[in-house]
Structure formats: structure tokens, C-alpha cells
Amino acid sequence: MKYVSFRDADGVAALARVEAGLAHRLVGLTAVDAAISPEALRDAEAEPVGVPVDDLRLLPVVSRPGKIFCVGLNYRAHVEESNRELPTYPVLFPKFASNLIAHGDAIVLPPESHKVDYEAELAVVIGRGGRRIARDDAFDHVLGYTICNDVTMRDFQYKTHQWTQGKAWDDATPLGPALVTPDEVDPGKLDITFRRNGVELQSSTTALMIFDVPELISTISTFTRLEPGDVILTGTPSGVGFRRDPQVFLTDGDVVEVEISGLGVLRNTVRAEA
Template sequence: MRLVAYLDGDGAEAVGRVDGTRVHRLRGVDRIDRHLSPGALAGAAAEESVPLDGLTLLPVARPEKVFCVGLNYRSHIEETGRELPTYPVLFPKFASSLIGHGAPIALPPESAQVDYEAELAVVIGTPGRRIPREKALDHVLGYTICNDVTMRDFQYLTHQWMQGKAWDGATPLGPVLVTADELDPGALDIALRLNGRQLQSATTDRLIFDVPELIRVVSQFTRLETGDVILTGTPGGVGYRRDPQVFLADGDIVEVEISGIGTLRNTVRAEA
């Protein structure tokens, strides 16, 4: 099943099932968050459909917690000159960071080094704490796409990365959520294009810490709730490590494509 979150004709939040070019609204489901009851999506009756084209899409989930993983592809680790980690590098984002497919990425006037990062995102369906690796995928609702936009000049102000990662209105998530029964998270192609030029390309079988391991590690120290999101890391090719460096500018179009999910597309706009 493919799901989208969007605004209806009255400006209210809604969740719908995608059927080709149409979206069937799910009755009684307004958002994918910690208040979503078990089985609500599968059991929700579908209302009359509306065209997908033209809908204002929202982030596909409304997480209480967003966990980001750094240095999880060998190609990215090699371009940074770091050693392979033995434990996932974790940092947070906030719900206020997230925007939907088609929404403008906010380019803040304070940063001169705004970078892109293509990532597979995992959305939790069944809550849990201390989840064993062998049961981790049972807790996944589905998968979507993220662009982990990063302000590099702020990221490297300290040894902690949060100040470069958690800017409001700068992290696209979407366009659709593909339920876990339809995808193998370890066998997906991932790519990023900037104004049509491909700058990142990899496959998710190159993850150092795979999805089950990330769920195990994160749930060890905090309870995962429905709607929580884990960003699994980006491959090599980020703008900061290129020569010459590449940073996002007003008017740029950034596309992240993952096989089996689709393409997340956003335009970069300078904040007023």
C-alpha cells in the first residue's frame, strides 16, 4: 500500500491511499503519529478519490522523535576521511524540521553552506522498547524518502551536529509511504540529482548498520512510537566533500529517488 499525507479542500490534514493518479482518503485517519491505533490504516474505509496531482502534500509522518544516522555508507565515510564506526552515529531532528514533497526548502540567511543528503527513511508502526534485531522489521510501518538538508558551517561549529541539522522547514520527507510488506529495505537503489545532475548514487545493501540493527540500537535507549522516523544515512557525493564544493542556492531543484518508492522533489527558496 502507498500512502500520502495531504491537505484536503478545507485545509485539514488527511491521509489517503494512492491508486495510480488518484488518492482515496482514509476515513478517520488524519495523520500518521503516535495516536494512530494499531490496524487503523488497514481497517480504514476508503472514501471517494481525488486527483493526486495538485494536492498539497505533507510530511508522510508526524513523528514525536526523528533519529538521524551519520556515517552509514562506506563511500561517505571515505570522503570524510573518518574511520569506520563500530556503533551508529546518532543525532536528532525535530518535527518542525520536516516539510513535504513540493514544499520549498528554506535557505536561511545565516548559512552559506547548505548541503543535500539523500536518505532512506524508516517509519515506525508498532511501538516498542528494547526491540531485538530479529523482530525489528515487525515494528516498521513503511519506508519513505528524506533529504537530510544540512547547514555545514553550523554543523562543524562544535563536535555535536544538531545545530547544523535541525533547522526549521528544511528537511523534505515523502512523497509517499510504502508499507513494509511491499519493500526490502536492504535492496533499494538511491540517487540524488541537483538541477538534473546526478550527485549521489548507491544501493541500500551498502549500509554499514542496516534497518534491523538501527531499530535495535535506538529502541535500547528510548521507546519507539508509531510515526517515529529513523533516517538511515547518506552515501558519498555530498556537496561539502566535492572539489569544488557544491551548495544549495535559491531556485535549485533537488530530487531524491529511491527504487520502489518514487521521487522526492523540492525547490530551494531563500528565506525572506
């Protein structure tokens, strides 16, 4: 099943099940958050009358995640274009809830950065908490999958050997448009594409990830407990703007799209911060 988070006409956050392009509001569940579980999402009653998804004001599919883990250098071709050694342990860094925006929202270009880059990524949403999760049990902890554009301010990222200052800008990381439950897709066999103004700049498959979803869940949960609503961004394939010749960066007025098979298209405009 597919689910979307949205804000209704009264400004109240809500959660809906999507069927044939119509969003059926759930009764008793208003968000994907720390209180969610796969069973609660599956068994929630939905209103019989739906509204077109395209008419909704969507929100990021996860409401205020407690933890957002990002994975760097998780595709061999991206490692090669970055002139780095192949990692033997996942490269991890954080983002924060205030960084997230929804499908259809504007990615804000801050005046301080002049090298704002795109990164198409598969996102994993945790639905059942756990610590030291075994690889074989990892999928039992997944609520679903969605799409992310891991927007990166490259001139800030490389100020130090740590990446947070280039990755964690507010109002700059789209997450959505929908949450898709694990029975609908195989996260290891998904085509992933990025387009800027209709021009394809990234094209790959999640089958080429160095560390797959079970490995990431197992590795991260070794040192911290994963909780419902936490998000893992699984890394981007090759073709990022910073590594192109000539380089390609986001500019005011751009329309960017991340498409992942079975999950949909995450579309956002780009605007300079006023």
C-alpha cells in the first residue's frame, strides 16, 4: 500500500491511504512518527470517500523523525567519481527533522552557498524499534520506503573532514511523496533516476549499493537503538553535479525530480532564499 502525509484545509496534519490516485484519510492515525507500527498502519480504518492526491498539500512522509541517518559513498561508481577508496564500513552522517520538506515544496538556496548539489536516494523508514538487529531480521523492522533528494551544499561540506555543515541545511531535503509498504517493492531491485529541468543526470539501480538495506539497519542498530519513524537515506549513485565536468549546481527556478521504480516521483522547484 501507499500512504501520504498531508495538511487538511483546517491546517491539521493527517495520514491517508492511497488507492487509484485517491487519498483516503485514516481514522485514529495522523502521522508516521514514534508511535507508529506496521500493524497499526496496516489495520487502520480509512474513510470511504477519497480526494485526489494531487489536490493535497503534502507533508514529508515522516513527522519529525527522531533520527535521520545518511549513508555516503554507497555506490561503487560514485566512490570512483569521488576519487575515494571503497569503504569497508558505511560512511554515516546525520540530518535533522528541520531539514525536511515535502514533495512540491521549494528547495531553498541559501545566500551563503554557491554550490548546491542534488543526490537521488532511496529512503528507509523504520516501523519497529530495535537494538543490535540481526541482518536476517532487518526487514521485520521496516515500515516502508520513500524517496529523498539529499541536497548538499558542497562548498560547506568540504570545509572540514566532517560533512554535517554541508548536509543539514534547513528546508532543503525533500522526502516523499509517499510511503510504500515492503510488500510492494524489493529495495534491492529498484531503478533510481534524477532529472533537472527534464535532463537526466543520474541513472542507476539499488542493486549496485555496496551496503544493502539489511546491512545498514544491522550496522546502525549496533551503536544506537532504531525507533519507529527513524529514517535511513541509503546513498546516491554516480552523476552528482559536483563531480561533473563542467560542474552542475542547482539554480533559482530549476525543477528537479527523483524517480524510483515502484515509489513514484519526488518533484520540487528550487528558489533562492529571500
